[in-house]
Amino acid sequence: MSRSVTKQRKVINTIAAWGIGLLIFFPILWTILTSFKTEATAIADPPVFLFFDWTLENYSVVMERSDYARFLWNSIFIAGGSTILGIIIAVPAAWSMAFVPSRRTKDILLWMLSTKMLPAVGVLYPIYLLFIKMGLLDSRLGLTIVIMLINLPIIVWMLYTYFREIPGEILEAARMDGATLRSEIIYVLTPMAVPGIASTLLLNFILAWNEAFWTLNLTAAKAAPLTAFIASYSSPEGLFYAKLSAASTMAIAPILILGWFSQKQLVRGLTFGAVK
Amino acid sequence: MGQITLEKVTKKFGDVEVIPPLDLTIQDGEFTVFVGPSGCGKSTLLRLIAGLEDMTTGTISIDGQDATDTPPAKRGLAMVFQSYALYPHMSVRKNIAFPMRMAGIDIAEQNRRIEQAAAALNLTDYLDRRPGQLSGGQRQRVAIGRAIVREPEAFLFDEPLSNLDAALRVGMRLEISELHKRLATTMIYVTHDQVEAMTMADKIVVLRAGHIEQVGTPLELYHTPRNSFVAGFIGSPKMNLITGPEAEKCDAHTIGIRPEHIDVVDGEGLWTGKVGVAEHLGSDTFFHVQDTGLAETITVRAPGEVNYRHGDTITLNPRPDQVHRFDAQGLRIA
Numbered sequence: 001m002s003r004s005v006t007k008q009r010k011v012i013n014t015i016a017a018w019g020i021g022l023l024i025f026f027p028i029l030w031t032i033l034t035s036f037k038t039e040a041t042a043i044a045d046p047p048v049f050l051f052f053d054w055t056l057e058n059y060s061v062v063m064e065r066s067d068y069a070r071f072l073w074n075s076i077f078i079a080g081g082s083t084i085l086g087i088i089i090a091v092p093a094a095w096s097m098a099f100v101p102s103r104r105t106k107d108i109l110l111w112m113l114s115t116k117m118l119p120a121v122g123v124l125y126p127i128y129l130l131f132i133k134m135g136l137l138d139s140r141l142g143l144t145i146v147i148m149l150i151n152l153p154i155i156v157w158m159l160y161t162y163f164r165e166i167p168g169e170i171l172e173a174a175r176m177d178g179a180t181l182r183s184e185i186i187y188v189l190t191p192m193a194v195p196g197i198a199s200t201l202l203l204n205f206i207l208a209w210n211e212a213f214w215t216l217n218l219t220a221a222k223a224a225p226l227t228a229f230i231a232s233y234s235s236p237e238g239l240f241y242a243k244l245s246a247a248s249t250m251a252i253a254p255i256l257i258l259g260w261f262s263q264k265q266l267v268r269g270l271t272f273g274a275v276k
Numbered sequence: 277m278g279q280i281t282l283e284k285v286t287k288k289f290g291d292v293e294v295i296p297p298l299d300l301t302i303q304d305g306e307f308t309v310f311v312g313p314s315g316c317g318k319s320t321l322l323r324l325i326a327g328l329e330d331m332t333t334g335t336i337s338i339d340g341q342d343a344t345d346t347p348p349a350k351r352g353l354a355m356v357f358q359s360y361a362l363y364p365h366m367s368v369r370k371n372i373a374f375p376m377r378m379a380g381i382d383i384a385e386q387n388r389r390i391e392q393a394a395a396a397l398n399l400t401d402y403l404d405r406r407p408g409q410l411s412g413g414q415r416q417r418v419a420i421g422r423a424i425v426r427e428p429e430a431f432l433f434d435e436p437l438s439n440l441d442a443a444l445r446v447g448m449r450l451e452i453s454e455l456h457k458r459l460a461t462t463m464i465y466v467t468h469d470q471v472e473a474m475t476m477a478d479k480i481v482v483l484r485a486g487h488i489e490q491v492g493t494p495l496e497l498y499h500t501p502r503n504s505f506v507a508g509f510i511g512s513p514k515m516n517l518i519t520g521p522e523a524e525k526c527d528a529h530t531i532g533i534r535p536e537h538i539d540v541v542d543g544e545g546l547w548t549g550k551v552g553v554a555e556h557l558g559s560d561t562f563f564h565v566q567d568t569g570l571a572e573t574i575t576v577r578a579p580g581e582v583n584y585r586h587g588d589t590i591t592l593n594p595r596p597d598q599v600h601r602f603d604a605q606g607l608r609i610a
Contacts, residue, residue, distance in 0.1 A: 172328050173361035176432075177375035177422065178349045187374075191365045 028252070034245035035059070042241040058246035066229060068250060075225035075254075077140050078215070079208035082148035083201055086155045089148075091197075094159035095185060099168060109160065112153040120150070120213050131218060140223045143215060147208045155204055162196030163189070199265045202258075209255045226251035278339060278352075278429035278462035279304045280325060285334035287320055287486075294320050295486040297334070302430075302464060302479075304339075307456050310466045311473040311509070312483035318466045319434055321483070325464065326432050327351050339429055349378075354423035355432040358439060360415045362407040368394075368418050369403040375426045386425075393421040397451075413444045420455070430462035437472065449475060470510055474498070482506050504606040507532045513562060513575045515600070520571055528601035528609055535562070535577035537598035540584070545591035547574065551584050565590055 034042050036054045062068070097105050127146065128137075136142030166189065174188045190197065212227040219228055230251050233244040259266065280302040287295040294317050302308045310318040323329040325336060327348035335344045343351050354375070362371050369390060376386045394400045397417040407415055416436060423431055433452070437445045453476050456463050467473055473480050474494045482489040482497065482505075490502040494510075501507035507515045515532045523531045539545075540563070549568035554561065563576040563584060576592060584590050601609040 167359065167361070169357050169359050169361040170363065172348075173355065173357060173422075174363075174374070175328070175348045176326060176353065176355040177426070178378035179374075180349065180378075183378060188363055192363075194365075 035249045058242045071229040081144040083204045086148045090155040098163035138220045158200040288332045307478045309473040309477035316483040317486035352429040354428035356436045358435040360419045372421045389425040433465040504602045529604040530602040532600035533594045535575040545593040547592045
């Protein structure tokens with residue numbers, strides 16, 4: 001009796017999970033489908049789902065009109081650069097918080113996280129002025145630094161959580177074995193935290209890739225990444241949904257593929273510490 | 277050369293004084309055991325010597341050199357932890373090589389020492405395995421191997437056997453004792469197990485609440501405990517500590533008599549009581565005797581098989597020359 005109930009439950013749960021999954025994925029699916037429609041089909045009422053004349057025209061127009069490769073390269077540079085820079089700064093920070101905590105460590109961690117609660121637009125003005133003064137406007141370097149700083153609290157928090165799982169005695173053993181602080185971090189701590197560092201890298205790469213507020217406000221042409229590339233298709237001269245969708249699909253494709261192949265790492269990263 | 281001297285060492289965690297002012301000298305080549313109940317500060321004391329904890333006040337010198345402010349890596353000591361603390365991402369070979377790699381010893385010499393240590397510790401077949409693929413005993417041997425290859429001034433052991441099962445513990449105890457005989461290096465060993473202390477030590481330091489209660493050879497501690505705490509802590513089963521009229525007859529506040537110094541007699545005896553629990557081990561028989569007219573249950577260790585069962589009446593005779601006397605403060609009366 002109880003067995004059949006469980007089975008029924010399982011079926012319901014599976015259907016519900018698929019339903020919710022599809023619901024969440026639907027906007028992305030719709031964007032991808034729209035990118036293969038003509039502009040007329042894209043705005044047809046009632047909307048057409050699968051049965052339309054598939055076309056690659058939007059992609060060729062988008063490729064013709066803008067330099068996709070440059071945007072792509074900027075995205076890779078900014079997302080990759082900010083993530084690597086962030087890790088380099090966050091590893092020692094998380095190390096000290098996890099292994100030599102002071103009375104204020106918890107407060108500092110919370111304070112760092114609280115900066116994420118501030119609406120970004122609140123600091124846009126001062127940062128914009130700083131960028132003008134330092135000549136960093138529309139530069140990849142400037143954007144890399146800003147995005148790194150924006151994500152740094154999350155990187156430190158994630159690494160802190162991973163490091164807390166590493167037994168302190170192993171680091172003490174390294175110290176007794178003659179390791180300097182630098183060797184301790186490089187040869188013992190980092191290799192042990194590789195899974196954690198990998199998922200931190202991935203998650204932050206994705207966050208940086210999708211960052212739009214700062215990229216739109218601080219770049220124009222030279223340093224603009226793919227988020228700016230999408231935005232350039234929602235122009236005031238009229239919305240071209242099909243072309244906008246094609247541009248969006250091209251912008252999210254690399255990160256979608258990366259995410260697909262690394263989903264195990266990502267899930268582990270997000271649930272680490274919660275399930276062990 | 278590994279003489280270690282502690283002078284007026286104290287340690288406070290916040291307002292709590294874990295180690296009150298303490299002086300101690302550990303001679304070169306000596307096997308010293310710190311023993312005491314949980315929370316007595318023995319591990320803290322070891323960590324102070326290792327440099328893993330900072331002293332609040334006092335000085336420590338290793339081999340005549342002031343090491344108070346020397347970081348652990350530079351003290352020339354090797355430590356074996358209770359949890360083994362092996363590097364899980366490295367093979368056994370790399371674990372053992374790690375301290376030598378840190379010291380910049382050349383590869384050929386590293387390999388020579390690894391082979392030598394592995395042979396001595398029966399690890400040769402496991403050098404390419406990861407710690408996760410080894411049993412508890414093997415892991416502990418790797419940890420010891422990692423300590424040996426450094427050729428340290430002294431070895432520090434922090435309850436290294438408490439994660440092993442009883443049979444393995446006895447084996448490893450012997451191995452560590454043999455290692456000490458072979459290397460003749462100073463060893464400091466922390467344990468709460470007085471059997472380990474008695475069997476391995478040249479010198480035992482008994483600690484209680486951070487205080488040194490007594491320092492001496494195992495047999496000194498056994499025969500002439502300085503106070504009733506040491507008397508009760510050293511020896512297994514525990515010494516019988518008796519207060520009241522029986523002690524007053526001996527002009528003492530407390531008298532102590534070890535279970536092996538009480539004879540089970542057929543005829544006349546000092547105490548007659550009922551057997552509570554009888555433990556027949558074959559080699560020995562332990563009796564817990566009640567209703568002797570004393571407030572305390574008396575433990576008796578009789579050699580060989582002695583056939584008394586639960587509820588039987590038993591007559592006991594303590595050997596008068598083996599009675600220890602203590603005053604109201606618990607101190608030994610000579």
